[in-house]
């Protein structure tokens with residue numbers, strides 16, 4: 001199967017924060033942001049694999065700054081690593097200043113998607129070749145995140161997570 005680059009499937013989703021999407025502090029409701037991230041990341045997974053893709057796991061989410069009503073929010077979703085049927089997608093979230101257009105990072109999320117056939121059975125995906133230095137760091141760390149996610153889901157024994165253990169034990 002032909003290898004692909006993260007830029008081949010990059011998805012950028014930009015939208016406003018409207019009334020009805022906020023919490024009592026008039027900031028974007030967390031679940032609304034998660035849904036937007038899921039949409040952007042699933043499009044990236046679909047573009048990379050050219051298959052039906054389902055969300056298998058939310059591995060990490062950080063809401064670092066509140067996003068106020070009326071803000072313009074952009075989500076940039078890139079494939080960081082692929083395994084056999086699964087793909088890790090990292091989504092960076094930022095807002096832009098209305099007057100200057102300067103971008104402010106407000107959060108990040110890491111989701112795992114699995115490519116499936118019409119019956120929902122996992123199918124192989126093309127491998128991804130990292131392009132930038134950041135891509136390479138994320139590629140490297142993705143295996144440890146996958147191991148942690150599988151351990152937490154009860155699908156892997158901690159003893160088998162060689163790379164994850166090495167992070168803590170310095171092996």
Ligand SMILES: CC(C)(COP(=O)(O)OP(=O)(O)OC[C@H]1O[C@@H](n2cnc3c(N)ncnc32)[C@H](O)[C@@H]1OP(=O)(O)O)[C@@H](O)C(=O)NCCC(=O)NCCS
Pocket residue numbers: 054055056057082083084085086087112114116120121122146149150153155
């Ligand atoms: C995701 C799903 C297809 C996995 O099916 P499965 O029978 O567990 O299949 P497998 O065990 O072969 O796993 C398939 C891949 O998913 C990965 N995976 C499964 N659970 C995972 C988890 N919690 N974290 C990370 N990866 C996971 C496996 O490691 C495997 O990856 P690989 O093929 O790249 O090595 C299945 O659980 C499913 O359909 N879940 C529902 C998805 C859904 O509806 N999402 C929307 C929620 S509203």
